[in-house]
Amino acid sequence: MDKGKSIGIGLMGLGVVGGGVAKVLADKAEILAGQAGIPLVLKRVLVRELGKQRPVSLKLGCLVTESGEIINDPEIDIVVEVMGGEYPAAEYIREALIRGKHVVTANKEVMAKQGLELLTLAEEHGVELRYEASVGGGIPLIAPFQQDLIANNILAIHAIINGTTNYILTQMAQGGLDFSAALEQAQELGYAEADPSNDVEGMDAAYKLAILATLAFRIQVKPEDVYCEGISRLKACDFRYAHELGYVIKLLAIAKGSDSSIEVRVHPTFIPENIMLAKVDGVYNAVQVEGDLMGKVIFYGEGAGTSPTSSAVVADIMAVAQNIRRGATSSPRLQLGEVKTIKSMLDIETRYYLRLNVADQSGVLAQISKALGDCDISISSVIQKEADPMAKTAELVIMTHPARERAVQQALEEVGQLPVVKEISNFVRVEV
Amino acid sequence: MDKGKSIGIGLMGLGVVGGGVAKVLADKAEILAGQAGIPLVLKRVLVRELGKQRPVSLKLGCLVTESGEIINDPEIDIVVEVMGGEYPAAEYIREALIRGKHVVTANKEVMAKQGLELLTLAEEHGVELRYEASVGGGIPLIAPFQQDLIANNILAIHAIINGTTNYILTQMAQGGLDFSAALEQAQELGYAEADPSNDVEGMDAAYKLAILATLAFRIQVKPEDVYCEGISRLKACDFRYAHELGYVIKLLAIAKGSDSSIEVRVHPTFIPENIMLAKVDGVYNAVQVEGDLMGKVIFYGEGAGTSPTSSAVVADIMAVAQNIRRGATSSPRLQLGEVKTIKSMLDIETRYYLRLNVADQSGVLAQISKALGDCDISISSVIQKEADPMAKTAELVIMTHPARERAVQQALEEVGQLPVVKEISNFVRVEV
Numbered sequence: 001m002d003k004g005k006s007i008g009i010g011l012m013g014l015g016v017v018g019g020g021v022a023k024v025l026a027d028k029a030e031i032l033a034g035q036a037g038i039p040l041v042l043k044r045v046l047v048r049e050l051g052k053q054r055p056v057s058l059k060l061g062c063l064v065t066e067s068g069e070i071i072n073d074p075e076i077d078i079v080v081e082v083m084g085g086e087y088p089a090a091e092y093i094r095e096a097l098i099r100g101k102h103v104v105t106a107n108k109e110v111m112a113k114q115g116l117e118l119l120t121l122a123e124e125h126g127v128e129l130r131y132e133a134s135v136g137g138g139i140p141l142i143a144p145f146q147q148d149l150i151a152n153n154i155l156a157i158h159a160i161i162n163g164t165t166n167y168i169l170t171q172m173a174q175g176g177l178d179f180s181a182a183l184e185q186a187q188e189l190g191y192a193e194a195d196p197s198n199d200v201e202g203m204d205a206a207y208k209l210a211i212l213a214t215l216a217f218r219i220q221v222k223p224e225d226v227y228c229e230g231i232s233r234l235k236a237c238d239f240r241y242a243h244e245l246g247y248v249i250k251l252l253a254i255a256k257g258s259d260s261s262i263e264v265r266v267h268p269t270f271i272p273e274n275i276m277l278a279k280v281d282g283v284y285n286a287v288q289v290e291g292d293l294m295g296k297v298i299f300y301g302e303g304a305g306t307s308p309t310s311s312a313v314v315a316d317i318m319a320v321a322q323n324i325r326r327g328a329t330s331s332p333r334l335q336l337g338e339v340k341t342i343k344s345m346l347d348i349e350t351r352y353y354l355r356l357n358v359a360d361q362s363g364v365l366a367q368i369s370k371a372l373g374d375c376d377i378s379i380s381s382v383i384q385k386e387a388d389p390m391a392k393t394a395e396l397v398i399m400t401h402p403a404r405e406r407a408v409q410q411a412l413e414e415v416g417q418l419p420v421v422k423e424i425s426n427f428v429r430v431e432v
Numbered sequence: 433m434d435k436g437k438s439i440g441i442g443l444m445g446l447g448v449v450g451g452g453v454a455k456v457l458a459d460k461a462e463i464l465a466g467q468a469g470i471p472l473v474l475k476r477v478l479v480r481e482l483g484k485q486r487p488v489s490l491k492l493g494c495l496v497t498e499s500g501e502i503i504n505d506p507e508i509d510i511v512v513e514v515m516g517g518e519y520p521a522a523e524y525i526r527e528a529l530i531r532g533k534h535v536v537t538a539n540k541e542v543m544a545k546q547g548l549e550l551l552t553l554a555e556e557h558g559v560e561l562r563y564e565a566s567v568g569g570g571i572p573l574i575a576p577f578q579q580d581l582i583a584n585n586i587l588a589i590h591a592i593i594n595g596t597t598n599y600i601l602t603q604m605a606q607g608g609l610d611f612s613a614a615l616e617q618a619q620e621l622g623y624a625e626a627d628p629s630n631d632v633e634g635m636d637a638a639y640k641l642a643i644l645a646t647l648a649f650r651i652q653v654k655p656e657d658v659y660c661e662g663i664s665r666l667k668a669c670d671f672r673y674a675h676e677l678g679y680v681i682k683l684l685a686i687a688k689g690s691d692s693s694i695e696v697r698v699h700p701t702f703i704p705e706n707i708m709l710a711k712v713d714g715v716y717n718a719v720q721v722e723g724d725l726m727g728k729v730i731f732y733g734e735g736a737g738t739s740p741t742s743s744a745v746v747a748d749i750m751a752v753a754q755n756i757r758r759g760a761t762s763s764p765r766l767q768l769g770e771v772k773t774i775k776s777m778l779d780i781e782t783r784y785y786l787r788l789n790v791a792d793q794s795g796v797l798a799q800i801s802k803a804l805g806d807c808d809i810s811i812s813s814v815i816q817k818e819a820d821p822m823a824k825t826a827e828l829v830i831m832t833h834p835a836r837e838r839a840v841q842q843a844l845e846e847v848g849q850l851p852v853v854k855e856i857s858n859f860v861r862v863e864v
Contacts, residue, residue: 024583024725028583028585031585031769032583034767034769035582035767132580137726138723138725138726138727138729139726139729140572140576140579140580140581140729143575143576143579143580144572144575144576144580147572147575147747147750147751148564148572148575148576148744148747149572149743149747150467150746150747150750151456151460151464151742151743151746151747151750152743153460153463276708276711276712276732279708279711280708291570291743292739293456293570293739293740293742293743293746294569294570294571294733294734294739294740294743294744295570295733295734295737295739295740296733296734297570297571297572297731297732297733297734298730298731298732298733299729299730299731299732300708300729300730300731300732301726301727301728301729301730302726302727302728302729305727307724307725307726307727308725308726308727310583310725311581311583311584311723311725311726312580312726314582314583314725315579315580315581315582315583318579318582318583319579323760326760326762327760328755328758328759328760328762330758330760335466335467337463337466
């Protein structure tokens with residue numbers, strides 16, 4: 001590799017993020033070279049087709065359509081993968097590492113599913129694999145976990161890491177919109193995709209949580225380890241009740257560690273309206289990390305978008321470039337710790353919000369609280385509202401004290417069989 | 433230096449922070465060694481007197497009273513300075529760097545006043561000087577500026593970086609306390625020192641802002657460059673008016689950059705009550721950094737205290753240790769950029785809150801708005817309250833549109849001379 005005069009960069013993908021990265025490398029060439037101590041030169045860009053209009057002007061001959069033209073180019077030191085999707089991105093990253101290229105990626109799916117193998121591969125080949133842009137856009141998260149928080153035993157992560165759902169939930173809370181109306185609005189504004197299921201069902205957040213939990217707890221957490229529940233079951237009335245009870249509803253990505261196990265889950269969550277995370281609205285992201293030494297630290301900012309993501313990708317490129325210049329590249333180590341099990345969802349313990357449709361007659365609450373009490377679940381507060389005078393039904397909202405999920409599931413089954421209970425309308429976990 | 437078997441650490445200071453660092457190094461020895469790839473051994477601790485009771489148990493013979501016993505010890509690789517105060521700490525750091533020791537410091541005063549010279553000295557001697565704990569306790573700030581945010585042109589910093597004053601202001605806002613009562617409470621709880629002037633007058637925040645602005649704008653910002661105004665002039669009524677107008681009052685450390693100049697200032701500030709910074713209460717700190725790519729990013733957490741500060745100090749120690757193990761130490765470069773001037777306070781432009789005591793008679797507001805208008809200052813809103821029916825005076829609160837400070841100062845001089853104006857009671861800058 002030519003370490004003397006410049007750092008050669010091969011960019012894979014020229015979409016929203018790739019175009020942004022190419023633009024920053026061009027517009028800020030001089031200042032980045034000054035900071036890195038060596039110029040960064042974009043040598044090749046992998047695209048699907050050559051003829052298309054591009055939002056950024058690139059030198060003729062720079063565009064290629066075969067990954068090999070980047071991976072096998074001896075002038076390229078750093079491969080920047082911003083294609084998205086697991087395949088072929090993962091294969092390209094793998095080949096690049098084996099060929100002795102440093103890799104910077106923004107790919108949460110690849111890092112969540114194959115991160116540990118790829119990091120090990122990078123170490124074996126003496127190259128760096130960096131992925132700051134894979135979680136939280138322009139918010140520094142990976143580097144802090146790898147370095148700044150390292151003295152801490154991480155106790156918990158509570159994160160709002162999907163801007164699409166946070167925008168939808170904010171609109172439902174503030175505008176009183178129903179889920180489908182809020183989703184439509186998000187799609188019109190470009191905050192949600194035509195097929196929004198990856199965001200709305202929580203998979204996107206689960207990928208990101210798997211990446212963060214792996215770093216935080218030093219065990220391999222795979223996306224399928226993360227319990228995942230989306231936001232589509234929430235109704236406008238849940239937000240009204242939440243407000244009455246002093247809560248807001250967020251799609252939280254939660255990871256908690258104990259000596260022998262960790263729990264990792266993504267689901268709609270009631271959180272007290274006066275805590276910092278409750279104030280994170282719209283497309284913003286925030287990750288709260290609790291450590292035994294530092295207490296609670298929150299990282300907040302724009303979790304997506306061309307410019308914020310480019311900020312993270314270019315920071316990674318600069319880190320690699322500075323290390324190349326110093327002759328001291330090496331991936332930050334991901335040293336796994338003691339083996340811990342992933343806790344079953346049935347074993348978590350938290351508080352619960354229950355919304356039931358019940359017969360509007362006396363003794364109903366007594367029957368329901370007995371059924372809950374039989375499963376060792378005690379009630380902390382109740383709201384009862386007339387729902388439908390014609391049908392003689394009422395809406396009953398119950399907040400429980402902390403209980404084990406297994407007991408709550410069992411109690412709900414029993415409650416659902418009571419003749420006075422028409423429907424268990426919703427069931428949302430509460431974090432304090 | 434013995435790089436083979438362990439990293440030798442010399443600790444200077446065994447007070448609140450030093451005791452915490454020693455405890456973490458002892459309690460977490462095994463896990464830190466695993467992460468660093470090499471054991472960290474606390475070899476010597478500099479104290480004022482040997483006989484005292486210590487909150488942490490140390491090996492016999494570990495305590496020394498002469499700095500030379502650390503600086504000249506060939507077994508010590510990293511000197512950790514947590515004594516505080518400019519002298520003799522700065523001299524010890526200087527000597528350690530010259531002797532080829534890496535240095536980790538938590539000393540904001542030294543880094544604000546002499547940081548650039550010391551970083552240059554470190555580079556000349558091929559050693560690292562790290563200072564994450566100097567600003568924001570356990571909140572990662574220095575490392576993000578040095579690495580994660582590097583692709584950005586930093587536009588502005590708005591920071592709550594003094595926990596003592598933020599606690600006092602929170603008590604004044606929420607408890608309706610006067611300044612002196614809130615200060616007393618903070619002192620009782622150990623959040624304010626017996627002599628609170630360094631915190632209350634804003635110097636502590638000015639030190640920290642000088643450190644951050646130097647990193648953010650790549651020019652040398654000294655503490656004396658920072659305009660500094662404390663919180664003692666605020667009255668309980670200012671908080672009431674702020675609330676009526678939809679604002680909260682925070683001691684903000686503000687830095688803004690333009691092409692040719694920067695402004696750096698610490699003063700009480702009205703900020704809209706619905707922005708994230710407005711929700712930062714009690715002893716918590718938050719630093720909002722705005723970059724051209726990443727937009728606004730906020731770092732939030734505990735800005736002081738034994739454990740959070742130890743978290744930052746030990747992270748720095750670990751970073752140096754990992755670099756020693758890799759054989760690749762080098763201070764992150766502080767590459768200065770183009771020369772920029774520090775803007776005079778008279779040239780800043782912002783909005784203003786004015787509180788006046790005026791004669792309770794007709795035509796007063798007309799006279800005052802004319803005087804302001806003559807200086808090109810226009811009024812955005814007004815609150816008038818009866819202050820003292822006996823004295824026939826009223827309290828007049830004015831929010832202006834953006835104006836230049838020079839014009840506001842001049843206008844206030846003229847307004848103060850109007851016979852209907854008894855007193856210009858307060859004057860607070862507003863940031864949006």
